[in-house]
Structures are given as structure tokens and as C-alpha cells.
Amino acid sequence: MAQNIPAGSDADSTPASGEGDDSDQVLFSLPAETPGDGDAPEIRAAQAAAGYRLLGTRQVYRNPWTAVREDVFLRPDGRKGLYGTVERGTFSVIMPQHRDGRITLVRQFRYPVAKRLWEFPMGMWEERSDVDPAELALGELREETGLRAGRLIAAGMLYQGAGYSTQKGYVYLARDLERGDTARESSEADMTAHDVTLEQFERMIAEGEITCMVTLAAFALIRARGLL
Numbered sequence: 001m002a003q004n005i006p007a008g009s010d011a012d013s014t015p016a017s018g019e020g021d022d023s024d025q026v027l028f029s030l031p032a033e034t035p036g037d038g039d040a041p042e043i044r045a046a047q048a049a050a051g052y053r054l055l056g057t058r059q060v061y062r063n064p065w066t067a068v069r070e071d072v073f074l075r076p077d078g079r080k081g082l083y084g085t086v087e088r089g090t091f092s093v094i095m096p097q098h099r100d101g102r103i104t105l106v107r108q109f110r111y112p113v114a115k116r117l118w119e120f121p122m123g124m125w126e127e128r129s130d131v132d133p134a135e136l137a138l139g140e141l142r143e144e145t146g147l148r149a150g151r152l153i154a155a156g157m158l159y160q161g162a163g164y165s166t167q168k169g170y171v172y173l174a175r176d177l178e179r180g181d182t183a184r185e186s187s188e189a190d191m192t193a194h195d196v197t198l199e200q201f202e203r204m205i206a207e208g209e210i211t212c213m214v215t216l217a218a219f220a221l222i223r224a225r226g227l228l
Helices: 023-028 041-049 133-145 198-206 213-224
Strands: 003-006 053-062 067-074 080-087 091-096 103-110 115-119 147-159 168-179 192-196
Touching: 041 053, 091 103, 091 133, 091 147, 091 213, 103 133, 103 198, 115 213, 133 147, 133 168, 147 213, 168 213, 192 198, 198 213
Parallel strands: 091 168
Antiparallel strands: 003 147, 053 067, 067 080, 103 115, 103 192, 147 168
């Protein structure tokens, strides 16, 4: 149910992902807590209930944004298995819709794929792993686009890539928007924001201009919930 919130694979190894402004931060400013919750008691309990017996676990990589955990276990059929899991914090993704029906997209260079992608505003706060997803959504929207939302509608939750990662995100539709200044991080210096009509946005999807999986999934969820 939509919620209105007033504003005020089995693998020997899994490649890690992360971003930052300064390599010294990776080396010397690691957070006390591991990103993500792959070793959380509820996850371990659910794995055991599904018939997976954990034999050993270790963290093989970590930076302030990403960690990789490697588990060795017995499968339900008794065979030994190995799984590398990428752990990242919770994110929020926002579809901003203006009073005239237009939506705001951001475009930025994504280093791992070396392309500028069209996306909904989204992000996580690695320094605040317990942040409320709605607060995170309002903050990311303001930081990346300068937009302030008077109404935030929760559309649901999704996993970013459950075959290799624990990361999950919360989807929001933002309305009653007012413009203000952005507060982008230095790693977002090349980011630009653009207003498009809903028809233009859907054409961009159909013609393959929008390839961000999270953006596409968030739009599908918002549309399926009848929020547009």
C-alpha cells in the first residue's frame, strides 16, 4: 500500500564495487561497521532453515562503501559450496514528478561501465547505515537535483542484485516539488538534471536510452502500483 509521508551465484569470487573521492580514505578511513547486512542473524537463520550449513565465513575485501564476504557451506544435498557476496548499504531511489506531469532524471558518468547513464536520483549514506529510507530519499533528491518534495509516496522495496549482493533499496514517488540548490558530492561533479515528459521518458526506455536496472525496476513498480 502506498504511504504518504509529509516532507519537513555461486562463485569463486565476486567483483567488488565502490566509489570515492580519495584513495587515502579507502586506506585509512574505514568505518567501524561492515557495509551491508550479509552476516545478519536473520539472514543466517533463513539460510540454515533452507538447508545450508555454514562451515566458515571471512571478509575478503572492504572499503567504506562495499565489502565482499566469502562463505563455505554444505548445500541441502550435502555437497560443499562457495559463495562470494557483495555487501552494500540500503539505498533509496526516487521518481520526481512535477505538477505538470514532467519527471526529473539525472545523468552521470558511471565509472565501472564507462558510460553516462540516465537515471532516477538515488543513493545511500555510508556514514549512516541506520538512516530511515524516506529521510534518505528526501536527502538524495535534494542533493542531486535541488528538488524539495512536499509529498513522498512509498512504492515498495527491491533487491539490487540478489544473485550476488545483499543490497536492497526503497522506491519512492516524489510530488509537490519545489526547486532549490543542489549539494552534490565531488564524485557527482559531472551530474546534470533534466526534466522530461512521461511520454519522452517511456520513449527513452523503448529506444534503449535508459539502461539503469534500478531506474527501470523502480518505474515498473510505481506504474504497477497505480501511482501514475
